[in-house]
Amino acid sequence: MPAFSPDLMSDVRARFAHVDSCPFQGPRIFFENAGGALTLNSVVETSAKFAAIPDNQGRDNPAAHALVDLISRAKQDMATFFNPNGGQFFVGESGTELTFRLIRTAVMGAAPGGAVIGSTVEHPASRSAATHWAKAANKAYISVPHDDPTGSVSAEAYAAHMTPEVRVATILHTSPVTGIANDVAAISAAIRKTSPHAYIFVDGIQHASHGHIDIRSYDIDGYVVSPYKVFSRHGYGVAWVSDRMTALPREQLINGPADNWEMGTRDTGAYATFSDVVAYLDWLGRQRSDGANPRTRVEAAGAAIHAHEQALTETMLHGTGNLPGLAELPGITILGGVDNPAREGLVCFALKDLPAADIVAHLNAQGIRTHVRKADHYSGNILTPLGLDSAVRVSMCHYNSVEEVSVFLAAMKEIAAT
Structure with missing residues (x-):
């Protein structure tokens, strides 16, 4: 279950720009947070x-x-x-x-x-x-x-x-x-x-x-x-x-x-x-803590973020309802292992015989923004020892929802089947 209630999830998402749509693409799910997180409306x-x-x-x-x-x-x-x-x-x-x-x-x-x-x-x-x-x-x-x-x-x-x-x-x-x-x-x-x-x-x-x-x-x-x-x-x-x-x-x-x-x-x-x-983190911390000083509230926000993102990655890896998780797909490689307690809101994977770039393109066509990591000067130190020339990076943040993960899993179920 997600760590955020539906009301808190709605309040969190309302504080970010372009949370569910791209000004160039239209409606989309943003799972490219490791490339750059969404921007707070207040920052804009x-x-x-x-x-x-x-x-x-x-x-x-x-x-x-x-x-x-x-x-x-x-x-x-x-x-x-x-x-x-x-x-x-x-x-x-x-x-x-x-x-x-x-x-x-x-x-x-x-x-x-x-x-x-x-x-x-x-x-x-x-x-x-x-x-x-x-x-x-x-x-x-x-x-x-x-x-x-x-x-x-x-x-x-x-x-x-x-x-x-x-x-x-x-x-x-x-x-x-x-x-x-x-x-x-x-x-x-x-x-x-x-x-x-x-x-x-x-x-x-x-x-x-x-x-x-x-x-x-x-x-x-x-x-x-x-x-x-x-x-x-x-x-x-x-x-x-x-x-x-x-x-x-x-x-x-x-x-x-x-x-x-x-x-x-x-x-x-x-x-x-x-x-x-x-x-913003002070505000989020107030939703989980009545701590008297800002640092206490920022720490509460960090704990809430970690718990929510852990729920998202668990769903992505192990599935929900009748949707299989990534770890259940045949020929899958999950970088860092499937159940790694040190994981922070990111799942990077490769599917045997299906190029990562093709997966990213298929997902993007369905309005799901992810990113391909290649064995180049940025990621070769991680991918090459694993025998991979590329992988798909799905990076989430606390404003992402379980519903968005479910849409991703449905798309991946279809992609893997083809």
Whole structure:
């Protein structure tokens, strides 16, 4: 059964733009959330409002003062969402740009020599940045193999490859290919046990929309998200950095503020739209909790999101009524395994003798938006070891319904039969 009641489901969906129709295609079911989540209506309104404001921060006029206050408020809201212990937030061009920048700063600023460690499950953004800057800094790169059947990497796998010479480590929170989450806190602890002073970076881009983030419990130095994947919009990324990361040498304006990470005037509207995201999660948390503080309500929202998405993926995998689930189709391969408790709102699959691109095309013709993942520079690290040249990614979010999953299963039943 879905975790959301029909009334709550209706209220949730009403807060998002284009929830059941595409302005180019018409009516459709949106199961492409890993490529970019739906956008809150409030974010659309805020974006339009701030796009029209000509003033910049840092001036002595009422508009500039208001913009500075809005940015300050947004950083407080980010703290509510991420729950850090110190450090600071800033925005950049995108999650990928911030990933490169933080990893570059850590690798180039760490003590000479040593090594950089990461895993084969990671998105190419962190892998590319880590290998590039490790080479530039004359540091070895240690590649931790992930577990192909589960689509994840464990703390034990990191521990087996750790040395005291590790200067920088990268961790993927959740895979955008398999939808399987990794235990960031446990991996971080394994890294620190052998190399206590390593700089640890986490890619939270896929994870952010599927449940709560608790940086305080991770003992890390950098965490990055792409807001367009967490109900906001394109055009910016959000990063949190520890104070010790900020103390490293990095690009700055001469004689500028020592702790400043931002390059040039930032878009106040970007900050303001992230406040919209946190306000929405606060509202959702209020539907499940009468907690007195915003963080408690955001945590309640994360728990509700996780429960609802778990119900959606269980239905998709095991079926409902007379509709078989994906796991019951002959010749099926479910990436990450069928019953994987670390799955977050995403099912990636392949059918023997039926190309993934054909399945995606058939679904799209029926108004069901999914995506094909190919064994290319984005997903080859996951697909190639499984002997797959492509797979179908069905990525859900908490505003999706069991009814939408049922429509998908009916379509898949027909596709598999042909």
